[in-house]
Amino acid sequence: MTERIEHASDPGDLTADQLAVGSVVEVEVGPVAHGGHCVARYQGRVVFVRLALPGERVRVRITDARRGSFCRGEAIEVLRADPDRVAAPCRHYRPGGCGGCDFQHATPARQRSLKAAVVAEQLHRLAGVDREVIVQELRAAVAPEPAARPDPDWHWRTxxxxxxxxxxxxxxxxxxxxxxxxxxxxxxxxxxxxxxxxxxxxxxxxxxxxxxxxxxxxxxxxxxxxxxxxxxxxxxxxxxxxxxxxxxxxxxxxxxxxxxxxxxxxxxxxxxxxxxxxxxxxxxxxxxxxxxxxxxxxxxxxxxxxxETALGRTWQVAADGFWQAHPAAVDTLGAAVDRMLEGRLPAGGTAWDLYGGVGVFAEVLARRVGADGVVVTVEGDTEASRLAAANLADRPQVTALCGAVEQRLGELPGRVDAIVLDPPRSGAGAGVCRQLADRRPAVLVYVACDPAALARDTAALQDAGYRLAELEAFDCFPQTHHVECVAAFVPEPNRD
Structure with missing residues (x-):
């Protein structure tokens, strides 16, 4: 099978050192990599290829060539297609096009398997953790209109x-x-x-x-x-x-x-x-x-x-502020966090919600600890922190603090039973992970939007005496390479 994504000229007879922006070469596509590319090699030189699937043979136009290093490129012609390749329906999907829905050329099931492979590979390579990963599909009505497209893999981004x-x-x-x-x-x-x-x-x-x-x-x-x-x-x-x-x-x-x-x-x-x-x-x-x-x-x-509506209540969110784009994501992630707190956060306990946004996970924690417990949510964005306090005004056990997590940690209560953290794409970092582990909570629940950051912080937590006990992954961003993970870390025995 030959699928022409875009007309490809004859690749010619280039050496690896001659690859430059605009060069066209044929490659065998290897495994998927973090960031949505697949890894290929041209005469030994690594080429990260977009718009391809592992096992395919494609013609690639080079879009970025770093002297003495790897290249990046886009598949412009598929010479041997993977059975899970599908025709992308979006008019903006093409070489040099939008680039947002970079997995649109694969079936939804294959997209999820690719994301699972990336999470597993990052954990293995960066943290030495070998774990089977299954990326779960999200199911939710994306719109009330009867004419709305029923397929949950489309028209989900609110x-x-x-x-x-x-x-x-x-x-x-x-x-x-x-x-x-x-x-x-x-x-x-x-x-x-x-x-x-x-x-x-x-x-x-x-x-x-x-x-x-x-x-x-x-x-x-x-x-x-x-x-x-x-x-x-x-x-x-x-x-x-x-x-x-x-x-x-x-x-x-x-x-x-x-x-x-x-x-x-x-x-x-x-x-x-x-x-x-x-x-x-x-x-x-x-x-x-x-x-x-x-x-x-x-x-x-x-x-x-x-x-917005989630977790059985309404939330005020800055119009240009952060909120999960998939209509099922907040409920799904909230339920996963709650499952990982089961048996680890007692009623009347103390819990922290770090990088807490407008208070979603603080609500999950507040339900667990009850009226006699203590929940502190910390958020660096002033408007989001203000809205967290307003959203949870009916939860007297919740205190909202504004400031960088790194700066606020020293002000938080000395004893803590559970910590939930939802850091930015760069992760919490080894320093924060060490400080959290030093408080010896019964569980650290980590919500991650980047597999590499999760893996790096997993390694840091392992060094500090915590092990990865549970992991769930969710397809909160269909048609893209992005994936959301929720992980539970518990103390290693005999490390206290």
């Missing part, structure tokens, strides 16, 4: 962050490129929840944000002030992208699906240099420096938060 460039394009930025992919009814994002692609098409791009505009019932009021942290990525302000020193970043729009209320849009990032915003803000009734939001049929000025 929050998207897209770029808005100076050519009036709104959508995902092309992989390793400054080009923005137009998203709209004719070329929707297939993982975005119903209504979000359509909302993006109805928004005016940054050049038009100097004045209020109404298009198809959507009011546009302006852009967010420069320098506001990007809180929608995990880990609060530390999740921001580094600025391009040559090309200033474009504004971005966060689109949030609110069931029953229509989409909400929040412009973020730096203002366009030519934009003049005071009159726009005055028209929208927006306080100076407040974010601009857009909702169906009305402009909303400076909302503190949007409302």
């Amino acid at each position: 929050r998207v962050r897209w770029a808005a460039d100076r050519d009036d394009h709104i959508g995902p930025r092309a992989f390793r490129s400054a080009v923005v992919q137009d998203v709209g009814p004719d070329a929707p994002c297939l993982i975005a929840a119903p209504g979000l692609s359509e909302a993006a098409a109805e928004l005016s791009a940054p050049r038009d944000l100097r004045r209020p505009a109404v298009a198809a019932g959507v009011g546009v009021g302006g852009v967010q002030r420069p320098g506001r942290p990007n809180r929608s990525q995990r880990g609060g302000p530390r999740g921001r992208r580094a600025a391009d020193p040559v090309r200033p970043p474009d504004p971005e729009v966060v689109l949030v699906r609110r069931p029953g209320e229509g989409p909400l849009a929040v412009w973020t990032g730096p203002d366009h240099p030519s934009d003049s915003l005071p009159s726009t803000r005055a028209h929208a009734g927006m306080p100076a420096g407040g974010p601009t939001t857009v909702a169906a049929d009305r402009t909303v000025a400076h909302p503190d938060a949007v409302q």
